[in-house]
Amino acid sequence: MIHLPNLIADLALILGAAAITTLIFKKLKQPLVLGYLIAGILVGPYFDLFPTVREEENIKVWSEIGVIFLLFSLGLEFSFKKLMKVGGSASITAFVEVVVMLALGYGTGQLLGWNTMDSIFLGGVLSISSTTIIIRAFDELGVKGQKFAGLVFGILVVEDLIAIVLLVLLSTLAVSQQFAGTEMLISVVKLVFFLILWFIGGIFFIPTLLKKTKSLMSEETLLVTSLGLCLLMVVLATQVGFSAALGAFIMGSILAETTQAEKIEHLIKSVKDLFGAIFFVSVGMLIDPKMLQMYLGPVILITVITLVGKTLSTTIGAVLSGQPLKSSVQAGMSLAQIGEFSFIIATLGLTLKVTSDFLYPIAVAVSAVTTFTTPYMIKVAEPFYNWLDKRLPEKWKASLSRYSSGAQTISEASDWQIVLKAYITNTVICTVIIVAIGLLSSLYLLPKMNELMDPLWGRIITGIITFLVMMPFLWALAVRQVQTTAFSNLRKQNKYKGPLWLLRIARIGLAVFMIGFMLDRFFSFAIALSVTFVMVVVLVLLSRRIQVFYNRLEDRFFKNFNAREAAEAAAKAAKPDAAVLAPWDAHLASFQVRPEWDGVGKTLEELILREKYGVNIAMIERGERLIPIPPKTERLYPGDRLQVIGTDEQITSFRNYIDMHLPEIKHTRTEVELRRFDVRTGSAVFGKSIRQSGIRELARSMVVGIERGDQRILNPISDTVLEDGDVVWVVGNPKRTAALFRVKGEAPPQTQTA
Template sequence: MIALSAAAETTHHLKPLISDLGLILMTAGIAVLLFKKMKQPLVLGYLIAGFLAGNHFDFFPSISDMHSVEVWAEIGVIFLLFSLGLEFSFKKLMKVGGTSSVTAITQIIFMVMIGYFVGQWMGWGKMDSIFLGATLSISSTTIIIRAFDELNVKGKKFVGIVFGALIVEDIVAILMLVLLSTIAVSNEVSGGALLQSVLKLIFFLIIWFLGGIFIIPTIFKKAKHLLTDEMLLIISLALCLMMVMFANEVGFSPALGAFIMGSIIAETTMAEKIEHLIQPVKDLFGAVFFVSVGMLINPETLVNYALPVAIITLVTIFGKAFSSSFGALLSGQPLKQSVQTGMSLAQIGEFSFIIATLGMTLKVTSDFLYPIIVAVSAVTTFTTPFLIKYSESFALALEQKLPKKWIKNINRYSVNAQAIKSVSTWQVVLRASVTQIILHTIIITAIILLSSKFVAPLVADTRFGNTLAALITLAVIAPFLWALSLRRVKVDEVESLWEERKYRGALLMLILIRMSLGLFFVGFLLNIFFSPLVAFVALIIAIGAYQIFPKKLNEQYHRIESHFLKNLNDRENKKIDRRYANLMPWDGHMSFFDIGKESNLAGKTLQELRIREQMGINIAYIKRGDVMISIPTKTERLFPGDEICVIGTDAQITEFTKYLNQNETEAAKEVEEAEIVLRQLEIADDDFIEKSIGQFRFKTGGMVVGIERNGNRNLNPESNVILQKNDIIWVVGDKKKMNALFRKV
């Protein structure tokens, strides 16, 4: 009887849970099929499904246990952010470059301010206005990718800028979650509290990233022969949830932990496989999350706030289009690409929902804000494809309407902003030294704090426990202390600076700062376990030990560093998404293609194909298996399976794509990353002035694919063109040779 009663009780609790989940998935499935048929974004289908299954629509079965749905939605956010992290990767952020960073940051600052002021103008509270600005500042990766696929524009130059901006926006959105949580708890904007939150976030981001890259890829490699798909899925989910717990323990949101673990795994060789395995889990719980968002849509609220919805929608479209375009112009992009970039980013999406959810969870925003944000997202989802489609026409019309003087100044600024200038030797040394100090300071601080929290309490009452614990901790941080205080960086550059008297004082100051920090950390550690007097004596002994064993510490540090760099670079030079290709500052840019097995081009030489002569396309390299053919000559042949990198304008790339399709060749989705780079430089070296482009190529091994002279641009110049002082040229060549050339120039 007791067992039957327990079973009945369990069934009673399960019934609403199962029935609600069934209703959600059934409604979502039907809505997704309809929206797929109508070629509309699936996110909108989930929102409509949530509205139908929610308690605000009386003509459809409704869920009975909203609390369970909220739990699933929270899990959905975790897996959604984990999946975004898998696509993110910190190394992609490093490759984004100044153009996308300036574009994204300009747009974010502008929209946060505009959103806040619009909220205040409409009579909203301070927290509602702050959260409004935050939600309007982040564009939707999902919607943009969908629109680019449908419009078939991924080969165009501005697409790379857009994707780079989205990467920057992702990391800024994570920072916003932390800052908004701080503001919500204190209910005021405190500069000190915000700075503390930012420093805390940076500290833990670096520690988690360094520790994760050092450990996780090693585990995957060691256990590779044991990992089935099932085990890999379980382990990756376990790592995700473990980082969620860590983030929550130190006061961050669970979403942050999921995103960080995803970005760590994104640097491993297992990233693509884990991303594939996690996709069904993300889709399931992500659907529940978006459906739960739709459940909060109250028709009465939308009717009552129809005017704010209309105002905020217009602010979103015009504000984001203007600010993103201005940011791209500010970074040195031409008007056409800037306008295309701005109009592509004019919407809000999934991160906006997460930020709005945070406000509701912390109970600092009004009930009307969430449905308004959902409504604005729905409208801008529909408008995005049209804005992207007509952005080029609008840009061309704008060029016709603006004064010729403005257009000329914009073009000149674009060239000057993108021209490569030599970085001074002092800047190189200073950057390397500051990086060295920051990274090792954070590592040493983290180890000492962990030791004081977990090791010191265990040995507090033992006779020699403090000594043993201090020695163990000192042994662990010893290599990093050596690197912080004594390791030499940029040796050749430092020696050249030392010969110039004016830099000697600054170099000595850097050395003094590094050694002082090393002494400080040794003293700080010893003071935790001993009295100040004992700590001082031990400090003298420790300094002597560091002077006696520098070679051993050097070897130990380099083993640690080599292991970390090997894990970090395992995925490097293997896969690259073509949308993040190195882009030129005008229409010419890199695109990647595969030569199909049945292609009519196979077996023909470049001279026979006459690709450059007919379409103005340059081939930067041909990759054949593990062999890389850089800057191929006219006698080089194409073979089935070759991967080629071509350079041309948007129109030329489009024409080339049609040409390849006619010859049964497929565009590549992913290619091996080459050591071939596209760089821009200003001719200032006497070795190249009054020399022909052909002589430049013979001397440097670099192919000149564009030249700018007195504001006039020439793509694919002839080899007999003579270079003049202050010419700006775009060169394709081997990465190492190009770096050496640019250092010389």
């Protein structure tokens, strides 16, 4: 009989159980994460009805790999630029929410009589919402295009970054077993140092590597290369004392800035789904039902605190950041759950053996309950706001409206603020790079040189190599001018001449100190002091050449950093009719006709969807056949996919009717587009009604809106006459429609795609 390793048998059991439970949960329209958790309980050591995993340690290794790929995938969606674009509102809201939930979690733990570490980790578990669950709920409810959803996604991005910092701080706290302010500060400084270093180094080298090898990169080699880079950063992060999850996240966020980001994300999805499933099943395996029964009271209490606390803290934070009350309430009720990061934080406490056994299953139970409640919280957010709006005093509502308007006013930064910010950024980046070069030289290069030659000559050669590598960054730190326009404006004003000279002297002094600091690691203090003077002179004499070299380095960095945006801009330039916002928040959504739907077999004229729900059927996909702008006599059949255009409210109303919303499908070729056309005297449609214009019959298109001065007419009747100066929004074939709006002897009419 052939012996089968336990690992393979365990994987077969885990994936088989996961497949069955997820199929059931898919049928029930519930989050797959809950199916994985239940699968873990069924094959775990605390449930005897089914076969049990034999070697839990091996599964823990696979689950660690699952965490790595989950965080790598999250980093690919993260992008440092995305964080910069979320703005102050999302940052303030996320900060308020995390601080409040940390305090509530710690206070709840103390109230329940838990020890300090359990209480602190409970605060960490409750502070981070679930990106996976929210995105899934938004997809199912069709609210991704609404205003508050943008705020929620921004908050999630900031929360993910805060979660990474929390992992580092909680790890430090777990090791020291006490709240030591100095150690925490050192950990934060160390984290910032390595984040800056890894990001700059990654952006400088990795996009160039992918660009140079693009012709050799098949899907297979790109996948292997991406995973190799991910695991390499994981090893590097663990070597310097950080978690593997942090390393995976950093490499994902670096690759997110490359032109290959979307392709890598697509290739990595299957790997992430596989190991992510193993991770969530392993989470379920650690749940002891008896423990949950014993701690049912704390589970209920913590669930209520999560729902109420996260709703209130997020709402208050959003209001403080200047968001309208409606968006704030909707965002608060959307974020009232915990998820995958909470599992990771709870797992960290369990792995480091600093938390009690009951914390982990309690966290998973709370996550399961709040996962169920999330869709309902999102649904009732708007009715709850309407109820609240009716009961708030008018003075409060007026004050909130004024505060929201004032907080969102854009203020122009002064020249002094611009210069100061630029100098601080330049100083921090150059200092980090110089310190990193010095540390690498003293810790790795110097020992190798001492092995190859006399120690004195080893120190001399190492010092020279280190100085040569540092020279561009020492020059940038001491001499380079940043924000030259703002700097010139300040220099013309007498009151700023003193501060500007102080800035210059401080930068030069810091550069001299960095040279001395580097040399002191190789030579005695007296030698280092004298050689420092010589190196400063060399730096001044070679300033122009160093400037040229540094500018080349900087140009390459920014070229790599902006490569993705440049590629997108080039694509838009090649296709100027790229999609932009539709009028009045109208947009396309995709629906599929189910066999049991009562509209099957009826014509569009019989269904009167436009009159009932305000939506228009822009196209019907029937197998390989596309029916753009279907006539009113067209019947709907099972399996048809409808491309429907309407506003958020209209789409929601239609979804409730058809009761089957599928994710939006992106096509490489779009045969139906939403565009605006200007009506001009002399065109074929001027002075004619919509019925007489031939837009439907000749252009296979449909008029969905008209702007006439300050008046907006949505879904105009077919007898509406098109007048000079009207702006007509049309869904259909853009080329045929443009011909009807063109005036003979003139250039093609101006159009705008939506």
